[in-house]
Amino acid sequence: MPEALILAAIVTKFLLYLGVMLSTGTVIVTFVFNLRHTRSLTIVFSVLGLIATIFGFLFRGASLTGDITGMIDPEMLGLLWNTPVGTVFILRVVGLSLLFVGLFLGRIGIWISIIGGISALLSFAQIGHISGNKFALAEFALLLHLLAIAFWIGILIPLKRLASSSSTYIVAAKIGHRFGIIASVTVPILIVMGGYMSYELVGSIAALTGTAYGQALIIKVVLVGSLLGLAAANKIRFIPALSTGDPNAATHLTRSLFFEWIIIIAVLALTAVLTTNLALP
Amino acid sequence: MKNFLISIIICFWATMAMAHSPLDQTTPANEDIITELPTEILMKFKADIRMTRVSISYEGGDSIKMDLGDQTNFMQEFSLLMNDMGKGSYLVEWRGLSADGHALNGAFSFTVE
Numbered sequence: 006m007p008e009a010l011i012l013a014a015i016v017t018k019f020l021l022y023l024g025v026m027l028s029t030g031t032v033i034v035t036f037v038f039n040l041r042h043t044r045s046l047t048i049v050f051s052v053l054g055l056i057a058t059i060f061g062f063l064f065r066g067a068s069l070t071g072d073i074t075g076m077i078d079p080e081m082l083g084l085l086w087n088t089p090v091g092t093v094f095i096l097r098v099v100g101l102s103l104l105f106v107g108l109f110l111g112r113i114g115i116w117i118s119i120i121g122g123i124s125a126l127l128s129f130a131q132i133g134h135i136s137g138n139k140f141a142l143a144e145f146a147l148l149l150h151l152l153a154i155a156f157w158i159g160i161l162i163p164l165k166r167l168a169s170s171s172s173t174y175i176v177a178a179k180i181g182h183r184f185g186i187i188a189s190v191t192v193p194i195l196i197v198m199g200g201y202m203s204y205e206l207v208g209s210i211a212a213l214t215g216t217a218y219g220q221a222l223i224i225k226v227v228l229v230g231s232l233l234g235l236a237a238a239n240k241i242r243f244i245p246a247l248s249t250g251d252p253n254a255a256t257h258l259t260r261s262l263f264f265e266w267i268i269i270i271a272v273l274a275l276t277a278v279l280t281t282n283l284a285l286p
Numbered sequence: 287m288k289n290f291l292i293s294i295i296i297c298f299w300a301t302m303a304m305a306h307s308p309l310d311q312t313t314p315a316n317e318d319i320i321t322e323l324p325t326e327i328l329m330k331f332k333a334d335i336r337m338t339r340v341s342i343s344y345e346g347g348d349s350i351k352m353d354l355g356d357q358t359n360f361m362q363e364f365s366l367l368m369n370d371m372g373k374g375s376y377l378v379e380w381r382g383l384s385a386d387g388h389a390l391n392g393a394f395s396f397t398v399e
Contacts, residue, residue: 068389069338071381084336088387 010073011281014064017057019277024054025097025129026151026273028104029122030159033152036115037187038180040163044108047118051105054125058097065090093128100124126151143205146198153195157236158269160184165262168247168255178248181258185240192233199229221279225272232268235261308332308384309392316394323398327352327366327378334360335382335390342378344371349379360385373398 028051035043066082067075075081085091103121107114129151130144164184167177203222213219239261246254313328314320327342337357343349352366379393 065389068391069381069383071339071341071379071391075338081338084338084383085387088383088385090387093387 007072010064010067014061014068015277015281017060017064018281019274020053021057021061022273022277023270024050024052024057025101025122025125026155026158027162028054028101029126030155030157031163032104032107032115032118032122032159033156034159034163034184036119037156038160038163038183040180042166043163046162047108048105051101051108055098055101055105058094058101062090062094089131093131096128096131097125100126100128122155123148123152126155143202146201149194150198150202153191153198156191157188157195161262161266161269165259165266168258168262171250171252171255174247174250174252174255177255177258178244181239181244181247185244188236188240192236196229218279221275225275225279228268228272228275232265232272235265235268308335308390309380309394312378312394314396316396318396320396320398323370323372324368326368329364329366329380331362333384334362335384336360337364337380337382339381340364340366340378341380342369342376344376345374346377349377352378 028047031043031047031050034040035047062082062085063076065085066078067073069075069081069084070078086094100121100123104118104125105121107116107118107121110117127148130147160180164177164181167173167180207213207216207219207222213223239258243254243258243261247258308331310330310332312330314324336359337354340352340354341349342352350369354364354366357364357366375395375397377393377395379391381389381391384390
C-alpha cells in the first residue's frame with residue numbers, strides 16, 4: 006500500500022480515538038458533575054468520530070486492494086461488511102449517532118448519549134488482537150480501560166474552562182476535587198487493565214524490549230506516567246489552592262491541564278500507530 | 287549512523303510485513319531458483335482466507351494483476367495461471383482478508399534460469 010495511504014489510515018485512526026473518547030468522556034463528566042455548556046464540544050467530537058469511522062472503514066477497503074481504488078470498490082467493502090469489521094462499523098455509527106441525537110433530547114437525552122458512547126467504546130473491544138483471545142475477560146478489561154480514559158479525557162476541557170475565569174474558580178476547585186476522588190478509583194483500574202492487556206499481548210520482557218510493538222508500548226507507559234505526575238500535582242497542590250480562590254493556582258492548573266491534553270494527544274497518536282501497523286510479538 | 291538507522295527502519299518494515307502473513311507454503315517456494323517456468327503458481331495458507339489481490343512483477347518492472355478466476359471464497363489453497371515472461375526474477379505480491387476481518391498481505395519471489 007502506498008505510504009501516503011498508510012499515513013492517512015493512521016491519522017484517521019487517531020481522529021477516531023480522539024472523537025470517540027472525547028465525545029463519550031464529555032458526556033460522562035457532564036452527567037457525573039452536572040456540567041453546563043458542554044454540548045457544542047460534544048457535537049464537534051461526535052461528528053469527528055463519525056467521519057473518522059466512515060473513512061476508517063474505507064481505508065480497510067484500500068488495504069485489501071493495496072491502492073486507493075479499494076476505498077470505493079463495492080466488492081471489497083461488501084466483503085468487509087460481512088466480517089467483524091462490518092459489525093464494528095455499525096456499532097460505532099449507531100453508538101455515535103445515539104450520542105449525538107441524545108444531546109438534543111433534554112434530560113432523557115443524556116442517558117441516550119451515555120448508552121451511545123458506551124456502544125462506541127464497546128466497538129473497540131470487538132476487533133483487534135485483544136478480541137482474538139478466547140475469553141471475554143480481555144474485552145471487559147479493554148472496556149473498563151477505555152471508560153476510565155474517556156472519563157479522564159472528558160474532564161480536561163471543561164475543567165480548564167472553569168479554572169480560566171475567576172468567577173468559576175470555586176466551582177472548578179469543587180469539580181476538580183470530586184474528580185480526584187473518583188479518579189483515585191478509575192485510574193488504578195485503567196493501569197491494572199492496561200497492564201493485564203499488555204501482558205496478554207506481549208507476554209515477555211524480551212518481547213517488550215526486543216520488538217517494535219513492545220518499545221512503542223514502553224513509550225506509551227512513560228507518557229502515561231508523566232500524565233499521572235501532572236494529575237497528582239493538580240490533585241495535591243493546585244486544586245486545594247484554587248479552592249481558596251488563589252489566581253496563581255488557577256494559572257498553574259490551566260497550564261497543567263494543557264500539558265495533560267498534549268500528552269493525551271501523543272498517547273492517542275501512539276496508540277493509533279500501535280494498533281495500525283506494528284506487529285505483535 | 288545512517289546505516290544503523292536504515293537497518294532499524296528495514297527491520298521495522300519487515301516485522302510489519304510479517305504482521306499477518308499466515309502463508310504456509312508456495313510453489314515455487316520463496317527464493318527458489320528453478321529451470322523451467324511453471325504454468326501456475328500455488329499458494330497454501332494455514333487458515334482460510336479470502337484472496338483479494340495477487341500481482342506479479344518481472345525483473346523489478348511494473349506489477350501485473352493476476353486473474354483469481356473463481357477463487358473468490360474463503361479457502362486455503364489458491365492456484366493462479368502464470369504469464370510466460372521468460373527467464374529472470376519474479377515477485378508475487380498478495381493481499382487478502384482473514385475470516386476475522388484482518389487485512390493480510392505478503393510477498394514471495396523466485397528466479398527462472
